[in-house]
Amino acid sequence: MRQGSLIASDTGLAPRPPVRARAPLRLGLAGGGTDLSPYCDIYGGAALNVTIDRYAHAYVGPASDQAGGPAGGGVRLHAADLDVRESYAPGDPLDAGRLRLHRAVHKRFMDDLFGGAFVDLAVTTSVDSPPGSGLGSSSALVVALVEAYRAYFDVPLDPYQVARLAFDIERIDLGLAGGRQDQYAAVFGGLNFIEFHSDERVIVNPLRARQQILDEFEASLVVCFSGQSRESATIIEAQQAGMKAADQGALEALHALKDDALAMKAALLSGKLADMADILNRSWAAKQRTAPATGIATDLIVELQRIGTAAGARASKVSGAGGGGFVMFMIAPELRQGLIQALTGAGSEASAVKFTRHGAQSWQRLAHSL
Numbered sequence: 001m002r003q004g005s006l007i008a009s010d011t012g013l014a015p016r017p018p019v020r021a022r023a024p025l026r027l028g029l030a031g032g033g034t035d036l037s038p039y040c041d042i043y044g045g046a047a048l049n050v051t052i053d054r055y056a057h058a059y060v061g062p063a064s065d066q067a068g069g070p071a072g073g074g075v076r077l078h079a080a081d082l083d084v085r086e087s088y089a090p091g092d093p094l095d096a097g098r099l100r101l102h103r104a105v106h107k108r109f110m111d112d113l114f115g116g117a118f119v120d121l122a123v124t125t126s127v128d129s130p131p132g133s134g135l136g137s138s139s140a141l142v143v144a145l146v147e148a149y150r151a152y153f154d155v156p157l158d159p160y161q162v163a164r165l166a167f168d169i170e171r172i173d174l175g176l177a178g179g180r181q182d183q184y185a186a187v188f189g190g191l192n193f194i195e196f197h198s199d200e201r202v203i204v205n206p207l208r209a210r211q212q213i214l215d216e217f218e219a220s221l222v223v224c225f226s227g228q229s230r231e232s233a234t235i236i237e238a239q240q241a242g243m244k245a246a247d248q249g250a251l252e253a254l255h256a257l258k259d260d261a262l263a264m265k266a267a268l269l270s271g272k273l274a275d276m277a278d279i280l281n282r283s284w285a286a287k288q289r290t291a292p293a294t295g296i297a298t299d300l301i302v303e304l305q306r307i308g309t310a311a312g313a314r315a316s317k318v319s320g321a322g323g324g325g326f327v328m329f330m331i332a333p334e335l336r337q338g339l340i341q342a343l344t345g346a347g348s349e350a351s352a353v354k355f356t357r358h359g360a361q362s363w364q365r366l367a368h369s370l
Contacts, residue, residue, distance in 0.1 A: 018061025021148035021362035023186040024051035025128065025135035027223070027328055027353070028319045029268075030283050031261030033290055035179035035196045039254050045196035046261040047181040048207075048268075051189045052223075053354040054128035056140035058148040061365070063120040074120060077102045081126040090118045101138065104169050105145040113153060123148075133225065134320025139182030142166045143360050147187075151362035162360065163187040163202070189359025193265050213271040214355060219333040220273060222308075223319070223326050224343045224350040226300050253289035260286065277315035277330045284317035301327060307346055311339040 026049045034045030063076055075088040077099045086097040094103045102123055110116055125145065129137045143166045150157050157165065166183040170176050180202060184194050188204050191214070195203040260283045267275040288296045296318070304327050305316045312335040319326045331339050336352065343350035 016062075016152055016154070018059065018365040019148050019152040019362055020365055021058045021060075021144045021151060021360065022055040023140040023143040023147065023360040024189050024356050024358070025054040025056070025133075025137055025140050026051045026182065026185040026319075027135065027221075027326075028181070030264035030279060031257055032181065032320070033179070033287065034254055034258045034261070035181040035194070039251075040180070040196040041198050041200075043255070043258070044198055045180075046258050047179075047194050047196075048192070048261050048264050049181060049185045049194070050191045051185055051356045051359065052135070053356050054135065056127045056137060056144040056186070057125060058141070058144040059122075059124040059365075060145075060148040060152045061122050063122045075106065075118075076122045077106070078122075078124040079126070080124055082131075100174060101142055101170070102145065104174050105142060105149060108165070108169050108173060109149045109153065109155075113155070129326075130225070132325055134318055134325025136182035136185060136320070138176075139166065139170060139178070140186040142170050143183055143186040147360040147362045151364075159187050159359070160202070160204075185359075187360045190357050191268075191355065193261070207265065207269060209269055210271065213268065216271070216273060216333070217268065217276070218353065218355050219336065220330050221353050222313075222329040222331060222336055222339050222343070222350055223353050224304055224308075224329070224348050225326055226298070226304060226318075227348060250290050253286045256286040257283060257290075273330070274314070280315035280317050280328075280330060284315075287317070304343065304346070304348060307342050308339060311335065311342040313339055 029048045029050060031045065031047035034040060034043075035047050036045070039045060063074060074090060074092075075094070077086045078084070079099055079102070082098070084098050086099050086102075088094055094107055097103070102125065106121070106123065110119060123145070125141060127137050127141055129135050131137060143162065146162055146166045146169070149155075150162060163183045166187070167180060170183070171178060180196055181194055184202055184204050185192060188206070191207045191209060193205040193207055195205070197203070260279050264276060264279045267279060301318060308316050308327075308329045308331070311331070313329040313331045315330040316327055319328050329339060340350045340352070
């Protein structure tokens with residue numbers, strides 16, 4: 001059930017300077033799936049992830065600052081990357097359209113800050129990766145929106161509260177299937193080992209790996225978009241059904257995934273990249289056992305992995321629930337460009353990645369901005 005409001009309700013309605021915010025996307029390295037209920041509620045979960053230089057972006061400002069809003073003021077929502085616009089006049093219900101994440105964040109802040117009062121706003125977003133990419137893009141978008149609204153209305157929320165509010169909006173208010181790691185990764189940023197406890201407590205442990213290790217690991221990674229954006233809910237719901245039914249195969253696979261998160265943490269901190277590659281392969285095999293009937297490994301993913309192995313990749317797995325999205329590869333840095341060319345030649349979008357240190361950030365738009 002939805003918890004009590006995290007948002008203080010003493011904020012005024014006066015117009016404020018526009019705010020921009022961004023939150024990074026992430027690569028899931030190990031433990032994904034153990035952050036899902038009911039598994040983490042019973043056994044506790046653990047996930048290791050790292051944020052990369054792709055972001056969800058959000059702008060929040062007075063509707064009067066932008067043309068094209070509803071006559072007489074209103075709420076204007078715009079997802080620039082999807083080319084979707086929705087406008088609402090005072091009295092219109094915010095319950096229809098494609099931009100459900102935008103509407104849910106707006107409604108939560110309006111309800112908790114102003115008792116549901118109508119506030120004229122212009123909201124624009126974009127994401128540096130397509131929906132269903134497996135990089136946590138939907139949750140990063142919610143985090144970017146929450147951070148933008150938080151900063152615009154000057155609401156005193158700490159990072160844990162921002163992540164929890166984003167989780168509540170996405171998983172409880174909207175009822176969207178998914179775990180907990182994406183919101184915390186987007187808020188905190190960097191390389192994190194995240195623990196999920198049975199009392200809904202989440203602990204984010206930043207890993208202080210030596211820079212030499214991080215540089216070598218970063219140089220060993222390639223990501224490739226499979227060209228298939230998938231709705232992860234089907235896979236996640238099948239995984240949760242297996243947990244609730246105490247399916248032995250699914251539970252053993254999830255236990256293995258949690259063990260792999262601990263093993264990956266130890267291997268990374270000690271700079272044992274060959275061990276990391278072995279764990280990555282092992283985790284991908286376990287991930288497929290969590291919901292074997294849902295097509296976690298599609299024919300295209302299998303083909304991309306075959307191409308990767310032929311080009312010298314030591315390991316590969318899908319980032320996220322599976323069924324499409326981004327495939328990540330580990331390969332000797334000297335062979336990385338050849339792998340990128342092989343994957344690109346097969347018609348997929350492949351590239352290196354850069355790690356980021358910072359999580360969600362917000363700032364006021366400059367008075368003389370473009």
